[in-house]
Structure formats: structure tokens, C-alpha cells
Amino acid sequence: MDITTTPYKRCTVIKVSGRVDSSTAPKLLEAINQIQHEGQYRIVIEMDAVDFISSSGLWVLVNSQKTSKRYNRGEVILACLPEKIHASLELAGFVPFFKMFPDLTSAVASF
């Protein structure tokens, strides 16, 4: 798994690629938490290059969303979600917790 972080004016984009499983999910959580600790709670997670994500990875997205939405200080938005990952989110019942955008530009512009 690789993580690239790009700060924008109104949000930060985290591009995730590769495999998110129980081995790598804690690293993703740590990367998102670090941005949140620095005071940026408006986050776009770009997911088109994610090959695989297990339930442990889905929980990272959900727990990050909980942290961002606390005190209405921000939100985690998902961009460029592959169909198979959307299907897992749907199965887990997590779809209602996220705004999702088909491309990065509209996701960033939504903030």
C-alpha cells in the first residue's frame, strides 16, 4: 500500500494505492489521523488505485469519518471508488456515511 498526501486550500487529498488489509490498514489510519491532528478535518480519499480493501480497511474509513465529523469540524469524502469497493461498502452498510464523487476535481470542489 502506498499513501500520497496533497494539501489543497480547503481540504487535503489522500491518494491510496495497492492493498489495504489488516497489515496495512493501521498505516492508513495513522496517516489520516496525522492530518486530523494537524487540524485539517476536510479530507478527500482518492481510491481509484486501491486493488483490495478488507473490512479492517473499511473500518479505517468509518473511524476517520467519525473523527472528522465530531463537532462539525469537517468530513471525509471518497473519490474515484472502484465498483468492487463500493459493493463492499454497501454490504457493510457504510454507504450512507459518505459523500462519494466519481472524480477528484468534483470531490475537492465540494468543500
Add this chain to the structure above:
Amino acid sequence: METVVFPGKFAVLADISSFVTRAAVEAGLDHEATYAVQIAVDEACTNIIEHAYGGEGQGSITCSVETGGTGLTVILTDTGKPFHPEKIRDPNIKVPLSKRKERGLGLYFIRHYMDEVSFEITQDGSNRLVLVKHRGGRG
């Protein structure tokens, strides 16, 4: 049947996935069915490490794959705590985010993504999980 014994560590989940993916391709499963197998095997191995062994490095996971017939069979065996899947209920996915519990999703995924799931405790006390994915089966 081909069998590989893996250490019960999260770092080898990717290796286990590669092993079953090769078998899935050999069994003629399409991309969707192969992804389903990857998810189910990952969730099952994670459960073995976390719940049967109670953590990493406590035991091994024996993974056997069988291709042919109607698709792919994956058998996962561990020597951890006895597992009773019938005691694990599906998560309630309709409750608010604040009330969701971080348990039970793995087995729920396994049941959904595979065509057949069976479980037994063997004579020597090992946990044995058999996962079947049919060619052209549901995704």
C-alpha cells in the same frame, strides 16, 4: 490439492492472497469471483489470527486449494481456540454509525462472498474452514 503453511501474521495476508488468486485463475473464476475469494480468505485469516490465536505469531494457518470440478475450494486450518461460527450473528447494518460494533463483519463478508461455507472442528481439535466458489456463481 496444493497446500502451503503460512505463519499467522498479518504481513503474510498478501502472500496468502497471491496463492489463492493463482488457484482462482487456474480454476477459471472471473475477476469478480476472484475478488470475492480474496475478500473471504483475507477475512477468514484475519479472524484466525485475531480470534483463534488471539494475536500475531501464535500459530500457523494451513491453506489448501483445489481447482477443477465446478470451481475453487479453499480450506483453511488452524490450531487456535475452537471457533463456533453459529454463535456469531450478522451485524446490524441499519443502526447509526455511533452504535456500530467493530466485530462480525468478517464472517458476514465470508458468508456473502462465497457460494458455500462450512466449518468443522477436526478430530485433532483443529478448526477447519472450507470455502467454495463456483465458476459463474454469484459474485
